[in-house]
Amino acid sequence: MSEAPLLGVEQLTMRFGGLLAVDALSFAVAAHDITAIIGPNGAGKTTVFNCLTGFYRPSAGSLALNRSGKLMRLERMEGWRIARDAGVARTFQNIRLFAGMSVLENLIIAQHNALSRASFYTIGGLFGSRAYRAAEAAALEKARYWLERVGLAASADLAASTLPYGAQRRLEIARAMCTDPALLCLDEPAAGLNPHESAELNHLLLSIRERHGVGVLLIEHDMNVVMGISDHIIVLDYGRKIADGAPAAVRRDPAVIKAYLGEEEEA
């Protein structure tokens, strides 16, 4: 690969007291790739995500994100700055929508920083400045676009908590995309989806990569999703990387079969 990777993780280590959750993990995520992190429960996948998005401060190692040629050191940034300045958006394993607010509001809040600047930190917005009205119209247009992409245009004014489970998952992805991310991190996006819905999810993720030039990093247990759309798979077990490569190669890797897929075959 000639391009510099979108995300370079070097020697990432996360220790909780005596527990070594992630042990000297290194991997790279290429731009415009879908990279999957898989591994048995407790392998440290979500911990990697939490380090990446600033919810944990790593015990050691570096996380470097390349955003249009500028190198961001994520391990030194606060969580909200990682989202705002480095352009890392995420979804959560247990969906975290703004439950009491409408579907549309969820997507507008995701564009808070652009709108806040346009409202001249509230003062311009209070007096209905032209710049703010234009920004609000643009934000609504973007929200409308994503509502249509995830098939929720008819539910715009419903409270997010009233949506069915699968729709909530799609809304969370749409919300993350409304922040204009460089890297989209999805924590088990297919969990709880039926086969039809997870096929739709595959389609959505592929089209996000095609049309929006966003790197996608996902944690997933659903092998149909992982094997179907990933360009690159990283396998973790007990916080260590045991395999790294294209889906076909990973599938044949004896270490992976032993730690993960093999157990399924025996069962």
Place this chain on the structure above:
Amino acid sequence: MPLRLAAKDAALAAFVALVLAIPLIGFTTHETGSGTIVETRFRWVAIAVAVVFAGRLAWAFVPWRARRSSAPRLVQHRKLNTKYLGWLALAGAILWPFLPFASNYLIFLATTVLIYIMLGWGLNVVVGLAGLLNLGYAAFYAVGAYTLALAGQYWGIGFWEALPLCGVMAAIVGVLLALPVLRLRGDYLAIVTLGFGEIIRIVLINWQSFTGGPNGVNDLPLPTFFGMPFSARAPGGGKTFAQFFGLHFSPLANATERLIFIYYSILAVALLTNLLVLRLRRLPIGRAWEALREDEIASRALGINPINVKLSAFAIGALLAGFAGAFFGAHQSFVSPESFNFQESATVLAIVVLGGMGSQLGVVLAAIILVTLPEFGREFAQFRMLLFGASMVAIMVWRPRGLLSLRTPSIRLPEAPREAAP
């Protein structure tokens, strides 16, 4: 419900009534010339218990109730037409001093209601929108009132000049409080704000040389009508309100005029703050407050700086409390630390919760109920607060999410542009 079960239920209710009634109704103190004596009123207790028993028994046989209890329904939110309710309230507020039954007392009471409405709207930003539980809200109210009092006393500043200062001072104190508690949420935040409220009150009591201590401050600057005071003679050779309008000056009429003027002043400022809050709710900052209330982790993951969001909520909430405090000071023309105790914070919080968190009109209804109820209850003498507490419980049972809990989205998709008509 079979009779036996109903009777058992009624007996239980009667027993509870008995336990409550013996200390509350059974004994009363009576002043005589030689001192206070305790009298018993067990006949009243018997009547109360009998009423509870009969009432509970009858309740079990109300037909619609029996139907409801057998098949639990989902909570239904009846849609109230709140838009008309709001305009109706506004019209009532504007006409109030000129209604036939209006008296000085009723205007005074309405002004108190308006002060609590302003406090409620301010706390609504902090608790209702941003979800930051604040139990020391009276502290900002106190800062507003004392800023007016002390600015008048030391610098001789008039009411209207001091009003912005009161708001700004309270907002500064609000930010100073928010800084150390930015990482706290929920119960922990509530406890710290509770302590902070007490600190302000205790400083006001003990800093005797500056604040006058427990004696408070007298003769606060009163609002003037564009520089014309409500008094017999204007200082510095200016005109008084009565002279300007060619009214005959009498102390009684002047007091009424002043009351009405303060009432309209606070009504105008309250309406302005209402517009401000309604507008803020539709701006990015207001949505960020609500996002913080709904899920702080998710809002951080969207690049929202939680520190700015919390500080702005505290500052705006305190600003409105500062304005309300200034009006309280002018209304009473006297301030003392005892007006700003925990009871005050609790009352304002109760207004916000009873009204329905985040609802502006709900705050108005709850403020009217909570301020006027103790007044109407005066004839019940010592049962007044009991009545007050019971009605609060009743409201929360009847509407667990507050009087008006319906939330309307802050933004909607515009209609798709229409095709040109053929």
